[in-house]
Amino acid sequence: MIEDSRKILSEHSVSITNPRILVLEALLEFGNPITIDELQSKLKGAVAKSTLYRVLNDLKKIKILNEFTSPDNSTVVELILEDHSHHHHLFCSDCGEVIDVELSEEFETMLNKEIENVQKKFNFEITDHRVEMFGLCTEECSNCK
Amino acid sequence: MIEDSRKILSEHSVSITNPRILVLEALLEFGNPITIDELQSKLKGAVAKSTLYRVLNDLKKIKILNEFTSPDNSTVVELILEDHSHHHHLFCSDCGEVIDVELSEEFETMLNKEIENVQKKFNFEITDHRVEMFGLCTEECSNCK
DNA sequence: AAATAAATGAGACTTATTCTCATTTACTGT
DNA sequence: ACAGTAAATGAGAATAAGTCTCATTTATTT
Numbered sequence: 024m025i026e027d028s029r030k031i032l033s034e035h036s037v038s039i040t041n042p043r044i045l046v047l048e049a050l051l052e053f054g055n056p057i058t059i060d061e062l063q064s065k066l067k068g069a070v071a072k073s074t075l076y077r078v079l080n081d082l083k084k085i086k087i088l089n090e091f092t093s094p095d096n097s098t099v100v101e102l103i104l105e106d107h108s109h110h111h112h113l114f115c116s117d118c119g120e121v122i123d124v125e126l127s128e129e130f131e132t133m134l135n136k137e138i139e140n141v142q143k144k145f146n147f148e149i150t151d152h153r154v155e156m157f158g159l160c161t162e163e164c165s166n167c168k
Numbered sequence: 169m170i171e172d173s174r175k176i177l178s179e180h181s182v183s184i185t186n187p188r189i190l191v192l193e194a195l196l197e198f199g200n201p202i203t204i205d206e207l208q209s210k211l212k213g214a215v216a217k218s219t220l221y222r223v224l225n226d227l228k229k230i231k232i233l234n235e236f237t238s239p240d241n242s243t244v245v246e247l248i249l250e251d252h253s254h255h256h257h258l259f260c261s262d263c264g265e266v267i268d269v270e271l272s273e274e275f276e277t278m279l280n281k282e283i284e285n286v287q288k289k290f291n292f293e294i295t296d297h298r299v300e301m302f303g304l305c306t307e308e309c310s311n312c313k
Numbered sequence: 314a315a316a317t318a319a320a321t322g323a324g325a326c327t328t329a330t331t332c333t334c335a336t337t338t339a340c341t342g343t
Numbered sequence: 344a345c346a347g348t349a350a351a352t353g354a355g356a357a358t359a360a361g362t363c364t365c366a367t368t369t370a371t372t373t
Contacts, residue, residue: 038320038369038371039371040319040320040321040369041321041369042322043320059361070321070322071323072323072324072360072361073321073323073324073363074320076360076361092236092237092241098361113286113290113292115292116295124286124290127282127285130278130282133275133278134275134299141258141271145269145305146305146306147258147260147301147304147305148303148304148306149301149302149303150302150304151301152300154298154299154300155297155298155300156286156292156294156297157294157296157298158292158294159292159293160290160291161291161292161293183338184339184340185339186338186352187352187353204329204330215352216353217329217354218331218332218352218354218355219353221329221331222351223351225331226351242329243329243330
């Protein structure tokens with residue numbers, strides 16, 4: 024995992040430092056979208072708060088980190104790995120879990136057509152989009168038991 | 169507009185107070201999603217900051233206000249009126265404008281099917297969803313000129 | 314291994330949102 | 344219309360997420 028982290032950093036010509044490795048490792052290990060709070064507690068104080076935010080900004084700058092706000096207003100962060108294809112998010116309003124969801128090809132194709140239309144209609148250049156779903160996890164969610 | 173505001177409040181059995189009327193009027197008049205900053209400046213100090221937030225929370229509680237976070241992390245708020253049908257949002261990353269967008273029936277039908285599948289797959293009860301698009305407005309946006 | 318630029322830690326600072334509490338306002342029954 | 348009561352408000356203090364400062368440490372280049 025350390026080697027993965029080093030590799031990621033050097034591939035993006037970002038200097039390899041301890042805090043960056045620790046943050047990347049934590050993100051890689053968790054493997055799912057994670058709130059900054061959770062990330063902080065996984066790091067157990069090993070990285071200063073200011074540094075954590077700086078590292079996250081660095082990762083955003085090199086486009087390997089996605090950041091969004093969950094319905095309960097906490098900031099959620101997620102690594103974008105090469106093998107991690109286009110996907111969307113499902114939020115549990117109860118436990119706060121965020122799950123990656125892939126939707127069907129046909130759906131994505133249709134969504135792209137819709138986006139085309141919106142671009143024309145509003146004279147916009149649309150660069151990105153996001154589908155979010157909210158609800159309650161039932162039996163299977165480990166957090167809500 | 170005052171009468172609309174009073175009506176909205178009484179229909180939801182919420183007591184009719186000046187700050188609530190002022191906030192509703194501002195939202196009705198603007199007619200589009202608006203940041204809290206903009207809303208505050210429209211109110212020109214007529215409503216105390218703490219009261220503004222309380223009123224917004226009241227409106228959320230009675231489900232006539234939608235709140236979300238724009239890509240530049242400002243909080244955006246929008247009235248949900250009866251005649252205001254299901255729609256999504258288009259954000260300009262340059263000027264911060266938020267535009268309501270309706271997508272085609274076929275798309276929504278297909279999205280609902282996808283949601284059905286996600287519900288089954290993850291054993292979730294999905295209660296809501298949202299499609300967000302990000303980009304840059306070109307000629308037509310009044311804010312970006 | 315030295316020189317230099319970049320990154321870090323610690324804590325101050327900023328700013329959005331919530332909270333507290335004394336005062337005011339809206340609603341109820343008479 | 345009026346008094347009584349509960350709810351809402353204003354003003355500013357408190358909280359908390361995120362940024363900034365600056366002196367020190369670390370990574371990288373030579």
